[in-house]
Amino acid sequence: MRHVLATLALGALVLTAAPLAAQAEPPAKAAAAEQTPLEKRAGQVVALLNGKADPADIFTAGFRAAVADAQIVTLSASLVAQFGPATDVALLVPSDGRRANLEIRFERGLAKGVIAIDPVDGNRVNELVFTSVDSLAVANDNAQKIAADLAALPGSVNAWFGPLEGGAPVISLGADTPLALGSAFKLYVLAALAEDVKAGRRKWSDVVPLTEKSYPSGRLQDWPEGSPVTLHTLASLMISISDNTATDQLIKVLGKERILKLMKDSGHADPSANDPFLTTKQLFILKAGNSQTLADWRSGDPAKQAIIEVVQVAEEDPSLDQINAAFANGPKALDVEWFASPADLAKLFGHMRRNADPKVFDIMAISPSATAAIKANWSYIGFKGGSEPGVINLTWLLTDKAGRDWVLTLGWNNPAAVVDDGKLEGIAQRILLLPR
The missing domain is CATH 3.40.710.10 (DD-peptidase/beta-lactamase superfamily)
Structure with missing residues (x-):
């Protein structure tokens, strides 16, 4: 099938797919008194994928000039349609810098990629790339x-x-x-x-x-x-x-x-x-x-x-x-x-x-x-x-x-x-x- 790999990145927008199927255990979350800017933005990406956040509140003007808000919304809806709602941030490493490896868990998938923020622009996201979306076996599916x-x-x-x-x-x-x-x-x-x-x-x-x-x-x-x-x-x-x-x-x-x-x-x-x-x-x-x-x-x-x-x-x-x-x-x-x-x-x-x-x-x-x-x-x-x-x-x-x-x-x-x-x-x- 045509694979669906969503890539949202400054200056690029690609829709293909690369689903793999393997259930990953969620990593243990370290206790933190306060979220870092990267953690906050990653959490907003989860909301965005579920249609509960506005691209204008998350991305830099440069990102939105390269990838229209409507395209971002369409890509998000396509991922949710295929893999179910986004549930949480499964991985963000390192969590306290400007750029990190990112994994977002969906009901039936795990999106892997990169996120980056711009401290000069209110820590808005200037890069979001999903390099693969792995299908996960659904518990009790029949x-x-x-x-x-x-x-x-x-x-x-x-x-x-x-x-x-x-x-x-x-x-x-x-x-x-x-x-x-x-x-x-x-x-x-x-x-x-x-x-x-x-x-x-x-x-x-x-x-x-x-x-x-x-x-x-x-x-x-x-x-x-x-x-x-x-x-x-x-x-x-x-x-x-x-x-x-x-x-x-x-x-x-x-x-x-x-x-x-x-x-x-x-x-x-x-x-x-x-x-x-x-x-x-x-x-x-x-x-x-x-x-x-x-x-x-x-x-x-x-x-x-x-x-x-x-x-x-x-x-x-x-x-x-x-x-x-x-x-x-x-x-x-x-x-x-x-x-x-x-x-x-x-x-x-x-x-x-x-x-x-x-x-x-x-x-x-x-x-x-x-x-x-x-x-x-x-x-x-x-x-x-x-x-x-x-x-x-x-x-x-x-x-x-x-x-x-x-x-x-x-x-x-x-x-x-x-x-x-x-x-x-x-x-x-x-x-x-x-x-x-």
């Missing part, structure tokens, strides 16, 4: 609590966690309910390719010229047209960094009908929901295009849809700025997407285990989106997720120490508001830390 938290999310949610073949699921919520997948649809492209490789129709080492170009995420959109790339490279970039150009190139190589056949063969309940099968570029252009083009696509008229596919929707490709602008105001046209249910995705993995070339699972494991503690619990972890405003999907294939495959897939769609990726990622971590 599948019932997690399922309730999933059900309480606004919009539509589906979830499934359990053994791939046989055995009752640990968590099942809307298991047969299809939702938009975002880039998790790329698992179907990958599966079709891997099946062709196993059948001898293609080789991972086959080289194709780069002819398709999409929009980020990815890197290949910046490569020269005609660059020779292997199918293995395209698949690896598609899964590990969700490269959209690599995806569209593979769709071109395989053919849309081949991928739809794979969907049907794998047991997808309604492959027609993905027909016509969109490339990532077509999705971007449809969402960024004019209302008539979108209406023509939605009409279901095969002739209109065929024309849109042939001409790539527009005579001239929109600029990246135009694409970004189309997604800047929240969810848009969530019916223009790729769709599957948790049951569909579990069946896909079962189909891949039986029919795909085994190297495909190495590709899925390049970016497993798992913490050190989670990796210690499983002998194999493969992952693909996807998101756009209003859509997130997180899907894992895992193998336990006994060699048994498991699936965790979580989906969340909300056409009315941007979904909180961090909150769903936090729930996923809780599931993967559950005792089995």
Whole structure:
């Protein structure tokens, strides 16, 4: 998953993640007659993270010029959504200087970083950096609590966690309910390719010229047209960094009908929901295009849809700025997407285990989106997720120490508001830390 590592620092603001899972015992607090300036400010940071303090009362003017108050509030809310409320300062060393190593405990996490104050400016904070946020196992957490938290999310949610073949699921919520997948649809492209490789129709080492170009995420959109790339490279970039150009190139190589056949063969309940099968570029252009083009696509008229596919929707490709602008105001046209249910995705993995070339699972494991503690619990972890405003999907294939495959897939769609990726990622971590 995209990791959430909040960095609030003078001149820099970064949102990524690096959760690790290990419960730390709170250090014994030394008795003190009076708090030092650093201790006071650290305590205010706890209140700030919980939305109970104003950035203007804590940070220097220089810090706030570099990192807007609204950004600070948004970052704080994201951390609390993922890890629960901040509870206390777990570590401040040294506590009596101007700069110190800082650890703040959340209900389900431990943020580690640095804090500094400016004595010339009323001991206001001029540096606050969280270099990692470690997930902590939650005492008395269980599948019932997690399922309730999933059900309480606004919009539509589906979830499934359990053994791939046989055995009752640990968590099942809307298991047969299809939702938009975002880039998790790329698992179907990958599966079709891997099946062709196993059948001898293609080789991972086959080289194709780069002819398709999409929009980020990815890197290949910046490569020269005609660059020779292997199918293995395209698949690896598609899964590990969700490269959209690599995806569209593979769709071109395989053919849309081949991928739809794979969907049907794998047991997808309604492959027609993905027909016509969109490339990532077509999705971007449809969402960024004019209302008539979108209406023509939605009409279901095969002739209109065929024309849109042939001409790539527009005579001239929109600029990246135009694409970004189309997604800047929240969810848009969530019916223009790729769709599957948790049951569909579990069946896909079962189909891949039986029919795909085994190297495909190495590709899925390049970016497993798992913490050190989670990796210690499983002998194999493969992952693909996807998101756009209003859509997130997180899907894992895992193998336990006994060699048994498991699936965790979580989906969340909300056409009315941007979904909180961090909150769903936090729930996923809780599931993967559950005792089995």
